[in-house]
Amino acid sequence: MNQPIRLNPPLSDEDVEKLKIGDRVLINGVIYTGRDAAHKRLSDLLKDGKTLPFDIKGQIIYYVGPTPAKPGQVFGSAGPTTSYRMDAYSPSLIERGLKGMIGKGMRSDSVKEAMKKYKAVYFAATGGAGALLAKRVKKAEIIAYDDLGPEAIRRLEVVDLPVIVVNDVRGNDLYIEGERRYRKG
């Protein structure tokens, strides 16, 4: 396997064009968290033509609802949640400049189309590796929707957050390719 690629958001079109499905990536810098409830609110803001709580251009969103941090801990256990629940909301965010999403599980065709059209990628983090992923978060602060508790939007500073490219800008899908390669009979 190749050496992992280090990525530092915000990402440009060139950054994401270079990525291929199966690439192991270590994310360094700032990412934002959001899942079901936050996405609904962001989507409503976009529909009403209002500004989002943070500048989405070039950014990466991590679909996560962590456990509460223990005293002395920066972030609680933080593995990805299943992404398909955010499918309805993602294309409009991608259109507005969102360059990366981290989650787990296959995305819909409309999300994959948006990634091809507007140049964005989808990464998988290992589901259930909550303790390991939490250790890569060096700073965490709520920047919006505090009332949502674990579902609030947080700004995270991460060091070497390990993810795999699952969808690239060319429409490839590692969930489909992987299964095809290892299927027997």
Added chain:
Amino acid sequence: MREIHVKLITEKVRDLCMEANTDLGEDVLQAFDRAMEKEESPLGVEILKELKENARIAKEENVPICQDTGFAVVFVELGQDVHLVGGNLNEAIQEGVRQGYKDGYLRKSICHPFTRANTGDNTPAIIHTELVPGNKIKMTVAPKGGGSENMSRVTMLTPSDGIEGIKRFVVQRVKESGSNPCPPTIVGVGIGGTFEQAAFLAKKSLLRPLGSKNPDPELDQLESEVLTEINQLGIGPQGLGGRTTSLAVYILMMPCHIASFPLAVNIQCHAQRHKETEI
């Protein structure tokens, strides 16, 4: 008659909630090792290594293995000669879950089905109580995450579907689930009983230690055959391709109605979390 104060129940349940969420069983880690030896996908092997490393961190630092600390599913085997005092058994268990999820910094993941308002304390727990001979209480807490639970199904097969019908349904379920339940999974299968009993058997089968054999030779054979078929699907660890889609298929069966053939499939993710104690 042996008197047991329900305060003790609350204490034990609290501890079990926290332990189950941080300390993955040795049998699971050994199952990862066995899987790594056979896995043909290099990425699959990396993922299995990551899961092992994750379990080590969780245990050492006393933090949850996964952020989905689950619905608290509690199995109680209550000895008929026990006399519970000081309160109500169910309330004592709920309080244990409340305390465990608070003191253990576990995620509160239970909500109203319509409004989605969080109940705030991870209750209610699901409690399955069985009366058994003797004067002890055995309790098992098995937190169950939502992702894998969502991939589970109950079906009423036709008796003529036969064993082949069971294999078809189980394998098809795993295929359709893809990466959603966080493979590699453990597949719990309940056969027989009634509609709800089949589901209960499927859930109960998930308590079995990994690497164990089914005491019924026919079911043991069926478990192996279904597991082989599942691992030919190519889904692999985290659904990214590989030969380890499931670590085990475990079946519990009981007699059913002459007109029926109930079948339940309860999918469990790789974080097969359960801890037990005996009072």
